[in-house]
Amino acid sequence: MSEVKLEDIVSLAKRRGFIYQGSEVYGGLSGTWDYGPLGVTLKRNIMNLWWKTFVDSRDEMYGVDAAILMNPGVWKASGHIDTFTDPLVECSNCKGRFRADHLEGDKCPNCGKTGTFGEARQFNMMFKTNVGPVDDDKSISYLRPETAQGIFTNYKNVLDSFYPDLPFGIAQMGKAFRNEISPRDFIFRSREFEQMEIEYFIHPDEWEQMFEGWIKGIRMFLTSELGLPAESIHELEVPEDDRAHYSKRTVDFEFDFPIGREELLGLAYRTDFDLKNIHDNAGKNMEYTIKGTNDKFIPHVIEPSFGVERMIMAVLSSAYREDEQNGEKRIYLALPEHLAPVKYAVSPLLKNKPELVAKAREVYDALKKKHGNVMWDDNGNIGKRYRRQDEIGTPYCVVIDFDTLEDDTVTVRDRDTTEQKRVGLDELVERQDRSL
RNA sequence: GCGGGCGUCGUAUAAUGGCUAAUAUGCCUGCCUUCCAAGCAAGCGAUGAGAGUUCGAUUCUCUCCGCCCGCACCA
Numbered sequence: 237m238s239e240v241k242l243e244d245i246v247s248l249a250k251r252r253g254f255i256y257q258g259s260e261v262y263g264g265l266s267g268t269w270d271y272g273p274l275g276v277t278l279k280r281n282i283m284n285l286w287w288k289t290f291v292d293s294r295d296e297m298y299g300v301d302a303a304i305l306m307n308p309g310v311w312k313a314s315g316h317i318d319t320f321t322d323p324l325v326e327c328s329n330c331k332g333r334f335r336a337d338h339l340e341g342d343k344c345p346n347c348g349k350t351g352t353f354g355e356a357r358q359f360n361m362m363f364k365t366n367v368g369p370v371d372d373d374k375s376i377s378y379l380r381p382e383t384a385q386g387i388f389t390n391y392k393n394v395l396d397s398f399y400p401d402l403p404f405g406i407a408q409m410g411k412a413f414r415n416e417i418s419p420r421d422f423i424f425r426s427r428e429f430e431q432m433e434i435e436y437f438i439h440p441d442e443w444e445q446m447f448e449g450w451i452k453g454i455r456m457f458l459t460s461e462l463g464l465p466a467e468s469i470h471e472l473e474v475p476e477d478d479r480a481h482y483s484k485r486t487v488d489f490e491f492d493f494p495i496g497r498e499e500l501l502g503l504a505y506r507t508d509f510d511l512k513n514i515h516d517n518a519g520k521n522m523e524y525t526i527k528g529t530n531d532k533f534i535p536h537v538i539e540p541s542f543g544v545e546r547m548i549m550a551v552l553s554s555a556y557r558e559d560e561q562n563g564e565k566r567i568y569l570a571l572p573e574h575l576a577p578v579k580y581a582v583s584p585l586l587k588n589k590p591e592l593v594a595k596a597r598e599v600y601d602a603l604k605k606k607h608g609n610v611m612w613d614d615n616g617n618i619g620k621r622y623r624r625q626d627e628i629g630t631p632y633c634v635v636i637d638f639d640t641l642e643d644d645t646v647t648v649r650d651r652d653t654t655e656q657k658r659v660g661l662d663e664l665v666e667r668q669d670r671s672l
Numbered sequence: 673g674c675g676g677g678c679g680u681c682g683u684a685u686a687a688u689g690g691c692u693a694a695u696a697u698g699c700c701u702g703c704c705u706u707c708c709a710a711g712c713a714a715g716c717g718a719u720g721a722g723a724g725u726u727c728g729a730u731u732c733u734c735u736c737c738g739c740c741c742g743c744a745c746c747a
Contacts, residue, residue, distance in 0.1 A: 243740090251683050251698085263720055263737045316747070361747070381747080417673055417745050425746070480747070499746095564709065585706060592706095615699095619708035626708095637706065647707070654708070 240556045242494040246422055248567070249552070252628050254278065254577075255423065267419030267427030269545075274628055277577035277609065279430075282462070282547050283409055285574070286432050289457050296404040297434070298394050302386025304411060305367060305377050310385050313513040316362060316378075363413045363427075379413035384539060386410070387435045388510045392520060402524065402535060403446060405436040409544070421495045423545040430544035435510075437524070437535040443505055446538055447485060450503055454489060454540060458500075462547065463572035464554055468492040469500070482509035491550045500550055501542045508534040551575060555629060561654070569629030570652055578630040580610045583621050585637040587614045596636040599646065602665050603634070626651055634664065 254275035258268025474486040584596035
């Protein structure tokens with residue numbers, strides 16, 4: 237399973253309508269990806285599952301959906317304008333480029349020459365744009381490089397509307413943009429991506445136990461909900477040197493991707509850094525008063541930050557299977573049933589028998605009405621349909637044959653075992669599955 | 673962003689400075705088919721974009737775009 241190659245996933249994703257290169261007909265645009273009919277469903281299933289797990293099924297969570305364009309003051313205060321701007325210098329000898337603030341002296345780390353560096357140039361990883369019709373310095377804004385700030389800027393609004401007890405959290409899913417120097421590895425690092433983030437507001441005295449609680453919650457989500465194999469998930473305690481300056485503890489959840497072990501999501505204790513910024517810079521009181529007391533303080537924050545595309549890549553690569561069937565290679569996606577873009581494929585055993593087709597249509601309509609994500613498939617022969625559905629991860633293929641006409645039972649074929657069971661129609665339609 | 677490699681139907685591959693760019697698979701239409709890519713027949717579908725050299729370029733050259741590998745980057 238660790239032998240899954242990224243190119244196999246990319247090829248399947250394109251061939252079967254999950255993920256295409258962005259702007260492909262115009263030659264593409266580096267770092268962008270488009271989701272096809274199956275991909276968008278898979279993606280939404282994952283996002284809905286996350287929302288259901290961390291927001292809908294909890295009492296202390298609140299959702300928001302903030303604007304992508306924000307007042308540039310946000311990015312000044314957050315440090316993004318300063319720290320996302322890396323001064324780069326170029327060596328005139330070997331043409332290598334390096335971050336000026338990472339160099340020791342004027343010796344080129346590549347070719348070893350000294351005194352070959354030109355002037356440092358700024359490179360900002362935020363996408364800059366202009367708000368309003370006038371293109372001048374005053375109109376500059378940025379596409380958000382993270383969704384977190386849209387939560388912090390609404391912290392006060394949520395307080396005013398709900399005044400929840402601590403601890404409570406605000407969650408958001410949405411697009412973020414980073415002008416990466418080199419987007420790579422399929423959807424793993426792209427310039428436009430989607431985040432799912434929570435800012436969990438706590439009393440500072442409780443941060444350690446809250447942090448542990450989030451570690452457990454995340455583990456549970458990755459394994460029980462997303463169905464990722466526990467042995468492929470690794471928790472990395474990020475050492476102080478590698479942490480953001482405001483973070484007192486960060487744990488990266490890493491995953492064994494086809495491209496190697498890489499970060500899947502991050503969990504960071506951000507202290508009161510962000511709210512304090514707003515408190516100090518925007519002149520707004522961000523303090524929280526414990527109800528019935530005069531105990532006032534700026535809440536601290538624990539931030540789980542998920543990348544949607546990385547979840548998708550983890551799910552796809554851990555679901556990708558190849559095995560042998562009658563001497564032929566069989567490719568299938570062992571997706572958890574509740575994530576699969578198509579849950580049932582319905583076929584008449586034979587396409588040229590009108591009574592079978594009519595009955596199959598009935599079954600299809602009934603299942604579609606009940607479950608939504610059901611596909612009609614009468615292409616070629618039955619074996620071909622099975623293989624086709626295997627590749628897109630459809631857990632169940634329902635086949636209507638001559639017996640169905642007699643006793644209202646159908647064949648349900650299982651994707652992973654390829655075994656077939658005879659199931660009553662009523663039982664199938666009323667079957668409770670894990671809904672999203 | 674640097675260095676190297678690469679770019680041919682949806683996918684995977686082949687070939688060529690000159691006839692209609694080939695094969696498999698896929699897709700599609702018809703026939704057939706009583707459970708794991710069967711068969712028959714017809715069809716669709718590509719030289720990434722632009723410029724140059726040339727009588728003629730998919731092939732050679734250049735620019736751009738994109739992909740892959742390494743370096744760097746990944747707040």
